[in-house]
Amino acid sequence: MGIPEVQTESLIKDTAKALFFQKGVLNATTQEIADEAGVNRALIHYYFRSRELLVDTLLEEAVNEKRDRIRSILASERPFREKILLYIDAVVDQGLKYPHLENFIITETARHPDKMKILCPKDRVKSSDMIRKDLDEEIQKGLIQPVSAEHFIINLLSLCNYPLLAKTVVQNMHGMSDTAYRKFLQDRKDIIYQTLFNETAPGILRKEEHSAEVHSIKKTAEQKKE
Amino acid sequence: MGIPEVQTESLIKDTAKALFFQKGVLNATTQEIADEAGVNRALIHYYFRSRELLVDTLLEEAVNEKRDRIRSILASERPFREKILLYIDAVVDQGLKYPHLENFIITETARHPDKMKILCPKDRVKSSDMIRKDLDEEIQKGLIQPVSAEHFIINLLSLCNYPLLAKTVVQNMHGMSDTAYRKFLQDRKDIIYQTLFNETAPGILRKEEHSAEVHSIKKTAEQKKE
DNA sequence: CCTTCGTTTAACAATTTTGTTAAACATAAA
DNA sequence: TTTATGTTTAACAAAATTGTTAAACGAAGG
Numbered sequence: 001m002g003i004p005e006v007q008t009e010s011l012i013k014d015t016a017k018a019l020f021f022q023k024g025v026l027n028a029t030t031q032e033i034a035d036e037a038g039v040n041r042a043l044i045h046y047y048f049r050s051r052e053l054l055v056d057t058l059l060e061e062a063v064n065e066k067r068d069r070i071r072s073i074l075a076s077e078r079p080f081r082e083k084i085l086l087y088i089d090a091v092v093d094q095g096l097k098y099p100h101l102e103n104f105i106i107t108e109t110a111r112h113p114d115k116m117k118i119l120c121p122k123d124r125v126k127s128s129d130m131i132r133k134d135l136d137e138e139i140q141k142g143l144i145q146p147v148s149a150e151h152f153i154i155n156l157l158s159l160c161n162y163p164l165l166a167k168t169v170v171q172n173m174h175g176m177s178d179t180a181y182r183k184f185l186q187d188r189k190d191i192i193y194q195t196l197f198n199e200t201a202p203g204i205l206r207k208e209e210h211s212a213e214v215h216s217i218k219k220t221a222e223q224k225k226e
Numbered sequence: 227m228g229i230p231e232v233q234t235e236s237l238i239k240d241t242a243k244a245l246f247f248q249k250g251v252l253n254a255t256t257q258e259i260a261d262e263a264g265v266n267r268a269l270i271h272y273y274f275r276s277r278e279l280l281v282d283t284l285l286e287e288a289v290n291e292k293r294d295r296i297r298s299i300l301a302s303e304r305p306f307r308e309k310i311l312l313y314i315d316a317v318v319d320q321g322l323k324y325p326h327l328e329n330f331i332i333t334e335t336a337r338h339p340d341k342m343k344i345l346c347p348k349d350r351v352k353s354s355d356m357i358r359k360d361l362d363e364e365i366q367k368g369l370i371q372p373v374s375a376e377h378f379i380i381n382l383l384s385l386c387n388y389p390l391l392a393k394t395v396v397q398n399m400h401g402m403s404d405t406a407y408r409k410f411l412q413d414r415k416d417i418i419y420q421t422l423f424n425e426t427a428p429g430i431l432r433k434e435e436h437s438a439e440v441h442s443i444k445k446t447a448e449q450k451k452e
Numbered sequence: 453c454c455t456t457c458g459t460t461t462a463a464c465a466a467t468t469t470t471g472t473t474a475a476a477c478a479t480a481a482a
Numbered sequence: 483t484t485t486a487t488g489t490t491t492a493a494c495a496a497a498a499t500t501g502t503t504a505a506a507c508g509a510a511g512g
Contacts, residue, residue, distance in 0.1 A: 008459080008460090024336050024337070026333065027253065029498080029499065029500090030499075030500070030501090031498090031499075031500095039460085040460060040461055040462080041500090042460075042461070042462085042501090042502085042503095043459085043460070043461090045500085045501060045502080046459075046460080049501095050500080050501075051499090051500070051501090100336065102392075103329075103332065103333065103336065105395065106329065106391055106392050106394070106395065107252065107329065107333065109394040109395060109398075110250050110326065110329065110393065110394055111250070113394050113397075116394050116395070116398045117398065120398050120399075122401055126399070126400065126401065127399065128399075128400060144424075145420050145421075145424055145425070145426070147417060147420070147421070150400050150410070151410075151413070151414065151417045153399070154388070154389055154396060154414075155385060155417070155421055157388060157392070157395075158384045158385050158387075158388035158389060159381060159384050159385065161384075161388055161392070162380070162383060162384035162387055162388040162391070163380055163384060165332055165388070165391060166328075166332050166383070166387070167336065168332070168335040168336055168339050168342050169331065169332065169335060169342070169383075170380060171339075172335075172342045172343065172346050173346075173352070173353065173354075173379070174352065174354060174376050175348055175352065184376070184377075187377070188377065188380075191373060191377045191381070194371050194373070195371075195373075195381055195421060195422070196421070198370075198371055198424040199371070200371070234489080234490085255468080255469065255470090256469075256470065256471090257468090257469075257470095265490085266490060266491055266492080267470090268471090268472085268473095268490075268491070268492085269489085269490065269491090271470085271471060271472080272489075272490080275471095276470080276471075277469090277470070277471090453512100454511105454512085455510105455511085455512075456509100456510085456511080456512095457508100457509100457510090457511105458507105458508095458509095458510105459506105459507080459508085459509105460505105460506080460507070460508100461504105461505085461506070461507085462503100462504095462505090462506095463502105463503090463504090463505100464501105464502080464503080464504100465500105465501085465502080465503100466499100466500085466501080466502100467498100467499080467500075467501095468497100468498080468499070468500090469496100469497085469498075469499090470495105470496085470497075470498090471494105471495085471496080471497095472493105472494080472495075472496095473492100473493090473494080473495100474491105474492095474493090474494100475490105475491085475492090475493100476489100476490080476491070476492095477488105477489075477490070477491085478487100478488090478489080478490095479486100479487090479488090479489100480485100480486090480487085480488105481484100481485085481486080481487100482483100482484080482485075482486090
């Protein structure tokens with residue numbers, strides 16, 4: 001049978017992701033996608049039937065990936081504050097890689113709220129429930145102000161995602177170059193933690209920025225147990 | 227001369243705003259706009275030359291309005307924390323009225339970063355400079371954790387705007403109805419203040435939700451001076 | 453070698469969308 | 483009433499965009 005040089009279907013998907021999530025062409029044409037992928041436009045219809053179905057596929061993968069990321073961090077066995085640190089790191093780093101992913105999700109789910117419902121069955125455990133116990137403990141100890149798990153999560157999402165979403169606004173408001181903006185986002189990781197917990201973030205995590213992740217974090221975990 | 231029944235130009239603009247900012251049809255067609263306004267499509271080109279120029283006009287007005295709103299609050303003579311409270315109130319309330327305004331600005335400025343530069347001349351006083359003195363005072367008194375004015379402003383913007391931008395995401399994540407969502411946003415006003423200042427927001431403001439604004443706030447100002 | 457079948461292509465058709473234009477219209481002024 | 487001018491309309495043209503289809507292609511299997 002005719003075997004494609006590469007897996008055309010995923011080539012198209014990857015190209016579309018690059019266009020939508022990285023370059024920010026949220027209304028990229030089937031022609032643009034095909035050109036960028038170096039394939040015939042008809043192939044998009046061959047594999048996905050229509051532009052909309054391709055977009056649906058991208059949305060589904062993006063949402064699932066994002067949700068799994070949150071859950072795997074929140075479900076881990078680390079101390080609460082470390083989970084949050086990890087999450088901040090993950091979101092900001094991913095935001096730098098795919099600057100328009102969040103905007104894509106927001107725009108698309110705003111246009112078709114039903115799709116979101118299909119993607120997120122309500123029988124699942126809510127992420128707010130996953131932190132409620134830890135959070136209430138923090139509150140009871142008087143470490144942070146009383147706040148519902150629902151609001152706390154949205155605080156976290158807001159502080160992480162908005163600066164990514166509103167890149168141009170932020171840059172312009174503060175007169176920042178692209179590199180200044182990137183540094184700003186790196187600095188923000190600590191600021192977000194500090195804003196949520198009203199306490200300077202443990203620096204150890206950031207020392208070896210590039211190499212270690214899990215290792216240094218695990219160490220921090222032990223240290224914090226005290 | 228031929229005088230229109232209403233000012234057609236502003237009718238078109240207002241209709242477009244309703245479509246873009248309220249209904250969230252960020253890619254509304256000239257035909258859709260014309261239909262919604264009940265005018266001939268050609269009039270859009272007569273008054274604005276092209277769809278893009280109409281969009282530019284909307285963007286400019288939206289950005290200016292939003293910026294003026296921030297500045298007039300920050301420039302007022304109230305105590306710092308009251309300004310912030312006022313700002314939170316203003317943004318959330320406006321966000322409920324024009325749910326897609328922020329998304330419009332973000333999407334449009336992401337597509338054409340240059341337009342943003344034109345709209346915001348850099349010789350203007352930065353809004354971060356307008357709060358730096360007050361903020362540093364708070365920090366020095368040990369009332370809040372050390373944070374740059376730049377980050378503090380983005381914290382504020384993030385906490386206010388993201389839940390509006392990501393309505394569907396938030397709603398779905400917490401399984402909220404539309405009314406539950408609206409209540410959530412109202413509650414958030416206090417949460418945002420509390421998150422920024424690590425202290426419960428003075429309740430007086432919210433008691434008489436509908437009638438007073440400036441009056442009750444002024445009172446609070448006096449009370450806080452102590 | 454030739455058939456088969458999944459893949460790919462080019463060409464076509466239909467629809468949508470934007471932009472233009474000449475003529476119709478309405479009112480104020482002459 | 484006529485004229486002049488700004489406004490509105492319908493009709494047209496052009497471009498962009500999506501979706502379909504029949505034919506070409508190319509390797510695997512007989």
